[in-house]
Amino acid sequence: MRQTPSRAPGGVRRTGLRLALGAGAAGLLTSGCDARQAYETTFGVGFPHPVTEQGKVTYDLWLGSSAAAAAVGVFVWLLIAFAGFRYRKKSEDLPRQVRYNLPIEVLYTVVPFVIIAVLFFYTAVGENKVNKLSPKPDVTIGVVGEQWNWQFHYTDAHVQTTGVPGRPAQLMLPVGKKIRFVETSPDVIHSFWVPKFLFKRDVVPGRQNTFEITVTKMGTYVGHCAELCGEKHDRMDFSVKVVSDADYQSYLSSLRADPSAADNGVTAAIPTGAN
Numbered sequence: 001m002r003q004t005p006s007r008a009p010g011g012v013r014r015t016g017l018r019l020a021l022g023a024g025a026a027g028l029l030t031s032g033c034d035a036r037q038a039y040e041t042t043f044g045v046g047f048p049h050p051v052t053e054q055g056k057v058t059y060d061l062w063l064g065s066s067a068a069a070a071a072v073g074v075f076v077w078l079l080i081a082f083a084g085f086r087y088r089k090k091s092e093d094l095p096r097q098v099r100y101n102l103p104i105e106v107l108y109t110v111v112p113f114v115i116i117a118v119l120f121f122y123t124a125v126g127e128n129k130v131n132k133l134s135p136k137p138d139v140t141i142g143v144v145g146e147q148w149n150w151q152f153h154y155t156d157a158h159v160q161t162t163g164v165p166g167r168p169a170q171l172m173l174p175v176g177k178k179i180r181f182v183e184t185s186p187d188v189i190h191s192f193w194v195p196k197f198l199f200k201r202d203v204v205p206g207r208q209n210t211f212e213i214t215v216t217k218m219g220t221y222v223g224h225c226a227e228l229c230g231e232k233h234d235r236m237d238f239s240v241k242v243v244s245d246a247d248y249q250s251y252l253s254s255l256r257a258d259p260s261a262a263d264n265g266v267t268a269a270i271p272t273g274a275n
């Protein structure tokens with residue numbers, strides 16, 4: 001008597017698996033946005049969503065690093081679980097004692113090195129993008145961090161806004177423009193930090209630090225000093241209001257006509273010789 005082929009159930013299962021994988025892949029292709037959102041939700045782990053072109057670079061680096069860390073973590077947990085179950089105590093006999101396994105030792109030296117090299121590569125590429133300065137920025141803003149407040153120079157309007165206790169400075173910026181920041185400090189090290197920009201840069205006495213940012217989303221964002229700069233360091237908050245270019249230009253015009261028109265802080269013409 002012939003036996004019923006035993007491959008049939010397995011074949012059905014494999015076909016089902018192929019169909020499921022195909023449907024999954026098709027779903028991913030047709031809902032790229034959903035896949036991206038799921039990727040961000042899984043690996044964003046607390047990072048604010050960026051509102052600048054440069055922040056997007058930092059954000060993507062973070063997502064990639066988190067995904068790599070998760071992959072390594074899961075792999076290590078699986079290895080631990082495997083070793084725990086496979087080699088758990090089975091008798092009172094001493095297990096076979098081994099020393100040195102050159103291939104394994106080379107592997108666990110080389111693999112972390114490769115992981116670090118890949119992370120280093122993407123970090124260096126991302127850092128170069130974030131630090132890139134354009135030959136001709138659209139707007140230049142002077143940033144002065146001093147104990148214990150911020151001063152912003154609208155160099156195009158020749159007007160400055162200085163934060164005072166109870167009235168922190170508000171920096172107005174146009175959306176979609178290349179904005180160059182030139183930082184100086186008359187006293188100690190401060191750090192210009194806007195969390196939603198995913199960026200901070202130290203403000204160091206005796207030197208000018210420069211960076212560029214292009215904001216992609218209008219809104220009002222909080223900023224802080226991220227360097228413990230003295231007793232009243234906690235006072236060093238400010239805000240950044242990002243508006244359309246037309247609104248920014250009319251704001252500059254109003255500042256030129258009447259410096260006291262600034263929303264916050266104390267505004268005045270930039271003294272001769274300052275940024």
Ligand SMILES: [Cu+2]
Pocket residue numbers: 145146189190191225226227228229233236
């Ligand atoms: Cu400070």
